[in-house]
Each structure stands twice: as structure tokens, then as C-alpha cells.
Amino acid sequence: MRMNYKTYPTDYVQELNQSRGVQGRKKSRAFLEYWNDMEHGDHNSYGFYAKSWEVSKSTAHVWIDEFMKEIDVFLGHWDIRNKRHYNYAKNQAERQPNETNANKPQNIGVCNNPPKRQPNEDFNYYNNNTRGFLFDKDYIDFYFIYSRNTNYPGSKTEAYEAFVNTHVNVDLLKLAAIKYLNDQNVQKPVGVKKFLENEVYLPYMPKYMKVKSGNEWYQGTYNDKTYELKAPDGGTLGTIPPKMLVDLFEKGEIMYLKELEK
16 A cells, blocks of 8 residues: 655746746656656766756756756745744644633724734745745745846845845846846846845846847837837837747847847
């Protein structure tokens, strides 16, 4: 009789299955294989996994990096839940058995001592004030892209505060980070924290661009507030949401220009 069962990041596997088509399902199967090997201590090389998953070594390298980050997020979540569960049990044990507030006077609108947080509130407080980035998918995605383009992204925890205080569409930040980190004129790129705090991204925000539609290329000025692409004569060429810009960039169907071509 088989008695061993496992817990794994089902939401990540489901996301791969539902949103990335056949390739996503292939990747989710690769993740489950990688997770099983990690759980049982079966260590293998990039080359081994590349052959098993029928992908190139470079693709296996990228996938394993992503798997490692997802597992880190998942295990971090259980670490938080473990501490929250322990703290609740401890607080319950320390309460007086006959403690009651039934006969105590109540002061309306006055709070001399803040009320004790309930279990779920305690979990949220711990999460939001220490390791909130573990559950912020936008930040995890942005940090992952940044770290894939430089060897020195900096502390993930320290950079998170800068991220939540940067009020710029995350997909535009991703594009700016890619352009900045691949700029040949940048000798020593800064980490995520300084990139955001010092607004290093501003010169790399999309402005002039060429976009491919069908077999034709169209150039214009991009407004990062309205997401409109306007032709040199001021006419509207269309609206391109930031997420679509990322997709076009990956397909090679968008080019950023220093100035509009004549």
C-alpha cells in the first residue's frame, strides 16, 4: 500500500497548464520531475534535465532557475504559516482561563491598548511587514527578469520597499530594465533597489518606437500614461497595453528608437 503523498506548488503548475498552452504543460511536467528529484535527493545536471525534457541546455538552465525561485516562494509561505500557527497556539496558552470582558466598562472611541491581532490578521501583518514580496507576483516577475539580465540584482527584500513605492506599470518597468541592463553604454548596472529609488528607469521608458502589424512597420510616439501610439503627424495608430509591449518585444516585433525616422 502506498502511503506517501506530497504537497507542491499547485497554483504554479496550474498557471503553466492553463496559460502557456502545450509548451506550458511540458514545462509543468518538467517542474514536477524536478520537484520529485529535489524531494528525494536525486541530483542531476543541466545536461541530464535537458535530455529528459527534450529542450536545449540553455532552456533547461532558465527553467531550473525559475523552478528554484518558485520553490523558494512556496517554502517561504509555509515558513510564515508555521510561525503564525505556533504564535497563535502560544498566545492561547498564555491567556487566563477565566478571563472575560463581560463586566468591564467600554470606552467608545478610545483605545488605550491596541487589540491583539487575530490569527489571520497576525499572518497578514507578518507577511506585509517582513516578507511581503513572497506573495507579490508582479514583484517576483520583475525581480526575476532583472536578475536574468545581470549578476548583481541586489537584495530581494531590500528592493521590495522601493518597488511598492514606484508607481509605474510593472510591464513598462520590465521593458525599461531589459533596455537598461543591455545598454552597451552602461558599464556597471545598479541593483534593483537603486534602479527604482533613483528613477534610473526613466530614460528607458518607451517613447519612440516602431511596431510591426501584419507585414508593415509603423513608427510613432508612445504615451506611457494612455498607452497610445501616435504617428509623427499626430494621428492615433492605436492603443498598446504594456503587457502587449512585452509580448511584441519577445517576438521581435517592436523596436525602440532614439528619435523618429524620416
